[in-house]
Amino acid sequence: MLRLLGAIALFLCAATPARADDISAAGRGVVRIVTIAVVEDEVVGFGHGSGFAVGPNRIVTNAHVVELAARYPGNVVIGVVPSEGDRSFQGRLIAVDPNRDLALIEFSGANLPPLALYTGPVADGELLVSLGYPGNVDLATAQSSADFITPLSPVRSQGNFAGLRSLAGTQVLLHTAGIARGNSGGPLLDRCGRVIGVNSAITRADDGDSGFAFAIANAELAAFLREAGQKVQTVGGGCIGMEERLATDRQADAAEAARAEQAAERAEAARAARIVAAREEAELARENFIAIAAVLLVLGALLVGAAGLLETRGQRRWAIGLGIAGIALMLGAVLVFLLRPAFDPERAEAGVSPPAPVEQGALGPMTCTMLPDRSRVTVSATDDVQIDWGADGCMNQRTQYAEAGDGWERILVPASEQTVSVLAFNPATRTYTNSRYLLSASQMAGARRLRAEVGLKTCAPEGAPRANLATQQAAIRATLPPLPNERLVYRCTPKS
Known part of the structure; x- marks a missing residue:
C-alpha cells in the first residue's frame, strides 16, 4: 500500500500561485481529500472530497467523504492534498460524527495556515464564497488519476x-454558491475569508428547479471540534474591506491630529496668557520699587527741610537728628531705585514653563x-x-526597530508560518500596529530570501545599523501586496 502511494507521489507537480486576497489566503488552507481503497495491494475503490485546516496539521471534512475509511480503516488510505507545494500526505481519522456529517483528520509533514471560524x-x-474541488471540473480537466493528488488551488464560486x-x-445554511460532488467538506466563507459553514449537500435541480446548497452551520462545527478537543480560532467582528478600514483609520488619525492640534493651541493660548500675566507682574513690581523710592525721597526731603527750620530756631540737637534721618531716607530712596527690577520681556517669558515634550525615549x-x-x-x-x-527603537530588550516616519517599524518574516507582519510603534501616540500579509508559498520564499540578508539581530543604539535595517526592510516591503489582509491596531498604556 505504501509502495503504491509512493509511486503516485512521483506524479506530483507544483501548485499554481494564488492571488493575494482574503479568499485566496483562505484557499491556502483548503485541501483535497482522497480516499483509496486497497485490497491485497490492488486499488479497488477511489473517492475524493474537500477539506480545510483548523490547525496546522488538522483537517475538517464531511463524514461521508471518509465513510469507507471509518468503516474499513485497514483497507482505506486517506490522502491529504494541499493547494500548494509538491507533495501529498497520508492522513488518519481521529474523530467522526455521522449525525453532523463531520470528521477530523490529522496528518504530518507540513503545516497549513488554519482558517478562522466566523461566529457573528x-x-x-449576504455574499458568500465556496472553495473546494468539484468533481465535474476534475472530470473535465483531469488527464490521469495522478491529477487527483496533484496540489492545485481550489475552485471558488460565489452566491448568497x-x-x-x-x-x-442538523442546523445548516442554505446558499446559492455553486458547488458539486467533490465540494463536500470544503468551506463556505464570508467576504473576509472566514468559515461560516462546511459544504455538505446540494438539492436536486430536476425540471428546471433552481439549485441550492447546504452547509453545516458553524454552531454545529464548533460543537464538533469542542467535543474532539480541537482548538480553533474564532472571529466575531463584522467584515469590512481593507480599503474602507484604512479610509476610516485615516479619518480617525486626522481627527486625533486635529484634537492634538486644538489641545496644543489651547495650551499655547494658556501659556501666552501666563506670559502676559508674568510681564504685568514684573512691570508692577518695578513700578512698586519706583513708587517706594519716590516716597522715601519725599520723606527724606521733608525731614531735611524740617531739620533746616529747626536749625534756624536754635534747636540744633533736633535739627541734626532730623537731618541725619532725612539724608538716610534719601539714600534709601536712591538704593531702592537702583535695586528696582529691570523690565525684560524675554526674562518674564522664560519664567513660564513651555509645554512638556512628548516622550520619545524608553517607555x-x-x-x-x-x-x-x-x-x-x-x-x-x-x-x-x-x-x-526601550530607547532608540529597542523592542522587548532584544529586537531592533528602524525609524519610519513618525515612529518605528520592523518586518517579521517567520520561518514556518505563511504570514509577513509589518510591526509599527509610534511612541508619541503609543500606538502599536500589526499589518499582516497572508502570502502564498512562492511569495513567502522570496520574502525569506530577503530576510536572510538582514544581519541586525539585536538592539543597536547606533544610527548606521538602523539605517541599513531600514533599507533592507524596504526591499522586503517592495515584494508585498499593496494592501495587507489584516490590520491590528493597539493602544498601549504603561503597566502599573
Missing part, C-alpha cells in the same frame, strides 16, 4: 445566503489593547499584547 450573524442575501434550515436534525513595559474600530481581523486572535519599549 449572517445577513439575508438564503437562510437557516434543519437537515436530518518601559506596556499593555497594548486592540482597538476594534480601527482594526480589520480575519484570522488572528485579539488578545492584549505585552511590549517593553
Whole structure:
C-alpha cells in the first residue's frame, strides 16, 4: 500500500500561485481529500472530497467523504492534498460524527495556515464564497488519476445566503454558491475569508428547479471540534474591506491630529496668557520699587527741610537728628531705585514653563489593547499584547526597530508560518500596529530570501545599523501586496 502511494507521489507537480486576497489566503488552507481503497495491494475503490485546516496539521471534512475509511480503516488510505507545494500526505481519522456529517483528520509533514471560524450573524442575501474541488471540473480537466493528488488551488464560486434550515436534525445554511460532488467538506466563507459553514449537500435541480446548497452551520462545527478537543480560532467582528478600514483609520488619525492640534493651541493660548500675566507682574513690581523710592525721597526731603527750620530756631540737637534721618531716607530712596527690577520681556517669558515634550525615549513595559474600530481581523486572535519599549527603537530588550516616519517599524518574516507582519510603534501616540500579509508559498520564499540578508539581530543604539535595517526592510516591503489582509491596531498604556 505504501509502495503504491509512493509511486503516485512521483506524479506530483507544483501548485499554481494564488492571488493575494482574503479568499485566496483562505484557499491556502483548503485541501483535497482522497480516499483509496486497497485490497491485497490492488486499488479497488477511489473517492475524493474537500477539506480545510483548523490547525496546522488538522483537517475538517464531511463524514461521508471518509465513510469507507471509518468503516474499513485497514483497507482505506486517506490522502491529504494541499493547494500548494509538491507533495501529498497520508492522513488518519481521529474523530467522526455521522449525525453532523463531520470528521477530523490529522496528518504530518507540513503545516497549513488554519482558517478562522466566523461566529457573528449572517445577513439575508449576504455574499458568500465556496472553495473546494468539484468533481465535474476534475472530470473535465483531469488527464490521469495522478491529477487527483496533484496540489492545485481550489475552485471558488460565489452566491448568497438564503437562510437557516434543519437537515436530518442538523442546523445548516442554505446558499446559492455553486458547488458539486467533490465540494463536500470544503468551506463556505464570508467576504473576509472566514468559515461560516462546511459544504455538505446540494438539492436536486430536476425540471428546471433552481439549485441550492447546504452547509453545516458553524454552531454545529464548533460543537464538533469542542467535543474532539480541537482548538480553533474564532472571529466575531463584522467584515469590512481593507480599503474602507484604512479610509476610516485615516479619518480617525486626522481627527486625533486635529484634537492634538486644538489641545496644543489651547495650551499655547494658556501659556501666552501666563506670559502676559508674568510681564504685568514684573512691570508692577518695578513700578512698586519706583513708587517706594519716590516716597522715601519725599520723606527724606521733608525731614531735611524740617531739620533746616529747626536749625534756624536754635534747636540744633533736633535739627541734626532730623537731618541725619532725612539724608538716610534719601539714600534709601536712591538704593531702592537702583535695586528696582529691570523690565525684560524675554526674562518674564522664560519664567513660564513651555509645554512638556512628548516622550520619545524608553517607555518601559506596556499593555497594548486592540482597538476594534480601527482594526480589520480575519484570522488572528485579539488578545492584549505585552511590549517593553526601550530607547532608540529597542523592542522587548532584544529586537531592533528602524525609524519610519513618525515612529518605528520592523518586518517579521517567520520561518514556518505563511504570514509577513509589518510591526509599527509610534511612541508619541503609543500606538502599536500589526499589518499582516497572508502570502502564498512562492511569495513567502522570496520574502525569506530577503530576510536572510538582514544581519541586525539585536538592539543597536547606533544610527548606521538602523539605517541599513531600514533599507533592507524596504526591499522586503517592495515584494508585498499593496494592501495587507489584516490590520491590528493597539493602544498601549504603561503597566502599573
